[in-house]
Amino acid sequence: MRALLNFSRAIDKITEFVGSLTAGMVILTILVGFYNVIARYVGRLIGIQLSSNALIExxxxxxxxxxxxxxxxxxxxxxxxxxxxxxxxWTVKQQALVDFIGTILFTIPFCVLGIWVAIDPVLQSWGLLPNGNWGTWEISSDANGLPRAPIKTMIIVAFATLLLQAIAQAIKYLAVYKGYPHAAEIIQADIENLPLE
Known part of the structure; x- marks a missing residue:
């Protein structure tokens, strides 16, 4: 069980890193949005287009x-x-059992299904043709728009990271249910966003 918990902690570190990237994206999204709004109004005022579909996308x-x-x-x-x-x-063990069963029966299969369903559309977006050859990327239908393939790929990345974290959570829930020392504290620290030693 200790090896599995170490594995779940490694996944937790990846999740924390990816989560920290989203904080940076919030700031970047606000800055791009702010520029788009200002550029639209200033551009109208002076008669020059200062923004583009690429920035909006x-x-x-x-x-x-x-x-x-x-x-x-x-x-x-x-x-x-x-x-x-x-x-x-419910007791902590009962909660862990319900969370474990829910994760195994619903979250993990949902992630696997999401990855499986998304693979073909993502590959087609990257240019995979029905005959197996590669063509051009899927591009936005808007003038000067961005390619669609990278953002569609993020669907698979999202399901993959969620799948990894679901596995990590299942390990922690199992450890709590089996009464492994300090397992409940690990989950509580996750919920309260406390640093682990």
């Missing part, structure tokens, strides 16, 4: 990436929505 790409990369972070910290009118009154 960059703004929603960054906004999408915040969500894509935030899924695993939210799961790790227990910030996801719960209907817990019964759950809160």
């Amino acid at each position: 960059l703004q929603w790409y960054l906004f999408s990436m915040m969500f894509f990369l935030g899924f695993a972070y939210i799961l790790k910290h227990g910030a996801n929505v719960r209907v817990d009118f019964l759950y809160t009154n």
